[in-house]
Structure formats: structure tokens, C-alpha cells
Amino acid sequence: MHIVIMGCGRVGAALAQTLEQQGHTVAVIDQDPTAFRRLGSGFSGRRVTGVGFDQDTLREAGIEEAGAFAAVSSGDNSNIIAARVAREMFGIENVAARIYDPRRAEVYQRLGIPTVATVRWTADQMLRRLLPSGAEPLWSDPSGALQLAEVHTSTAWIGHKISKLQEETGVRVAFLTRLGEAVLPTSQTVLQEGDLVHVMMRTDEVEKVEAAFAQGPEEGGH
Numbered sequence: 001m002h003i004v005i006m007g008c009g010r011v012g013a014a015l016a017q018t019l020e021q022q023g024h025t026v027a028v029i030d031q032d033p034t035a036f037r038r039l040g041s042g043f044s045g046r047r048v049t050g051v052g053f054d055q056d057t058l059r060e061a062g063i064e065e066a067g068a069f070a071a072v073s074s075g076d077n078s079n080i081i082a083a084r085v086a087r088e089m090f091g092i093e094n095v096a097a098r099i100y101d102p103r104r105a106e107v108y109q110r111l112g113i114p115t116v117a118t119v120r121w122t123a124d125q126m127l128r129r130l131l132p133s134g135a136e137p138l139w140s141d142p143s144g145a146l147q148l149a150e151v152h153t154s155t156a157w158i159g160h161k162i163s164k165l166q167e168e169t170g171v172r173v174a175f176l177t178r179l180g181e182a183v184l185p186t187s188q189t190v191l192q193e194g195d196l197v198h199v200m201m202r203t204d205e206v207e208k209v210e211a212a213f214a215q216g217p218e219e220g221g222h
Contacts, residue, residue, distance in 0.1 A: 006052030007073030013038035027061035068094035156216025163187040
């Protein structure tokens with residue numbers, strides 16, 4: 001796939017290098033030509049100097065044959081404008097914009113532009129490490145009725161099947177993080193020490209779910 005990235009800061013450069021290593025062709029747009037130094041001499045993709053929401057600049061970067069567009073410059077407004085131009089003018093389906101202001105991010109998410117609110121995401125990740133329970137959700141739907149969150153799980157659940165955890169707590173385990181890797185569990189998957197459990201649940205039941213996970217299983221079999 002050909003992918004166009006707007007912004008050659010640390011995130012843009014890392015994204016470009018990773019995508020190229022995975023076999024994709026990549027074009028990076030930045031207003032500052034010196035920013036391309038971050039890509040390193042091994043990068044073989046296009047380096048386009050210009051404004052990422054300018055249609056001619058986007059065409060030079062190969063937007064017309066692109067399968068995806070990422071807006072990761074340091075400006076919220078520029079990222080959103082560029083993402084909308086890519087989506088609406090060039091019909092790119094896979095579009096994502098980095099937004100620093102979490103309130104704006106929620107508005108654009110509702111407009112159908114996937115956003116990554118970096119400051120909020122980083123703060124959430126830190127909260128989850130500092131306060132194992134009661135942290136912000138990883139994701140919530142626009143109505144706020146459902147959320148995906150990492151729930152602190154009592155060590156008493158170790159050795160029990162995911163199916164038992166789901167049965168007793170009434171939630172759906174979306175995925176596990178095991179040794180840094182994401183795992184899609186089956187009903188036979190057994191919880192291991194160190195597993196992080198990510199749960200899809202109703203927002204109004206978060207406290208009840210956290211209590212059930214913290215309490216451990218009821219007596220009787222695995």
C-alpha cells in the first residue's frame with residue numbers, strides 16, 4: 001500500500017520508517033526540509049516539502065494512489081484540515097489525525113475522522129500504571145454508553161479460564177496484553193500472571209465490574 005504522512009517530527013518519522021520496513025511505499029510531507037533528516041539515509045520513500053493540506057502537495061506525494069493518510073504535524077488545525085481534504089477531496093478511507101486537544105478530538109471522532117489525542121492517551125497510559133483501577137477508558141463510543149478499558153484483575157483469577165471470568169462478571173473480554181503482545185482470547189484461554197485484561201462494558205457498570213475483577217472468582221472449579 002502507498003501511505004502519505006503529513007509531519008516529519010518524531011512520530012511521523014517513526015511511522016514512516018516502520019511502514020517502509022513492513023513493505024509499504026511511503027511519502028512524507030513537511031514544510032521544513034531539514035525535518036527529513038529524521039528519516040535517516042536508509043529511507044527510500046518520497047520527501048515532499050510543502051503544506052500537507054495543499055492539494056498539489058498531496059498529489060506530489062502520491063495521494064491519488066494512496067490507501068491511507070496520517071496527519072501527525074504539530075498543529076491540530078492543520079492535521080484536521082489535511083485529514084478532511086484527504087478524505088473528502090481524494091476519497092481516502094483510512095485517515096487518522098493526531099490532535100492535542102482532547103475536546104476537539106471527540107468532536108472530530110464524531111465527524112468520522114479517527115483521531116489520536118496524544119496528551120490524553122499518554123496521560124491515560126500513565127494513570128493505568130499508577131492507579132490500576134478507576135483509570136480513563138481506552139475507547140468509548142460517541143454516546144458514551146460503552147467503553148473499552150483495562151481493568152485491574154485480582155491475582156486470584158490466575159489459572160482460571162476467560163470464560164469463567166466473563167460468566168461471573170457479565171462482561172466481554174476484548175483482548176489481553178501478554179508479555180507486551182495483544183492476544184485475542186478464546187473461551188479456553190487461561191489467565192496467566194502479568195496478563196492485562198481489556199474489557200468491553202457498559203459505562204454505568206464500570207464500578208460493579210471493577211469490584212468483581214478485584215474480588216476474584218467464586219468458590220468452585222476452574
